[in-house]
Amino acid sequence: MTPRSLPAVAVLLAAVALTAGCGGDEADPSSAAPTASSASSAPPAVAPTAAVAPSAPTPSVAQPSTPAQATPSVAPQGPTQRRPASPPPVVLPPRPAGAPGAKQVVEAFRAAGLKVPRPVDRSVDCGPDGLGLGCSELIATDTVTVYVFPDETSAGDIAETWGGQSYRRGAVVLNYLEAKTPAAERPRYEKVLNGLR
Numbered sequence: 001m002t003p004r005s006l007p008a009v010a011v012l013l014a015a016v017a018l019t020a021g022c023g024g025d026e027a028d029p030s031s032a033a034p035t036a037s038s039a040s041s042a043p044p045a046v047a048p049t050a051a052v053a054p055s056a057p058t059p060s061v062a063q064p065s066t067p068a069q070a071t072p073s074v075a076p077q078g079p080t081q082r083r084p085a086s087p088p089p090v091v092l093p094p095r096p097a098g099a100p101g102a103k104q105v106v107e108a109f110r111a112a113g114l115k116v117p118r119p120v121d122r123s124v125d126c127g128p129d130g131l132g133l134g135c136s137e138l139i140a141t142d143t144v145t146v147y148v149f150p151d152e153t154s155a156g157d158i159a160e161t162w163g164g165q166s167y168r169r170g171a172v173v174l175n176y177l178e179a180k181t182p183a184a185e186r187p188r189y190e191k192v193l194n195g196l197r
Contacts, residue, residue: 093150102137
């Protein structure tokens with residue numbers, strides 16, 4: 001060999017020695033990584049240890065050993081108390097500005113000497129959120145029922161529906177359908193309503 005080829009030979013020998021040292025495991029079949037054919041024919045080395053139950057439960061599956069360790073949601077509770085169901089509050093449309101309120105109309109009837117026995121505020125019958133009849137206020141008496149609507153158009157529509165059994169002025173409608181007011185007395189109620197501002 002020539003002196004120039006000596007370093008190349010030394011590098012080559014060093015590479016072979018390293019390959020032989022690292023590749024020594026290839027000669028030992030027990031230390032080699034399993035191939036696809038050997039993995040399918042023999043179970044992996046970790047399979048037997050997976051079947052062994054853990055000696056202590058993990059925190060996620062631990063079960064309380066005493067009632068003191070039970071969570072509040074698991075603890076028994078006393079009898080359930082039932083609360084009476086209450087309907088949601090009724091929201092009615094506001095009456096128009098300048099229109100008299102139903103109570104004001106009833107008080108004007110009373111002040112004029114007209115009969116308005118047993119007035120009852122039945123505004124809830126206008127319907128939730130203004131549905132139902134869509135009125136803003138409703139007071140029923142034994143002689144006449146006073147409706148106040150949010151606008152004159154709604155009042156006019158209802159007055160037409162009730163025909164000759166009602167009287168309308170603006171947004172206020174007097175209804176005689178359920179009342180016992182004689183036809184001869186009705187003009188007196190209507191006159192008082194017309195006098196209200």
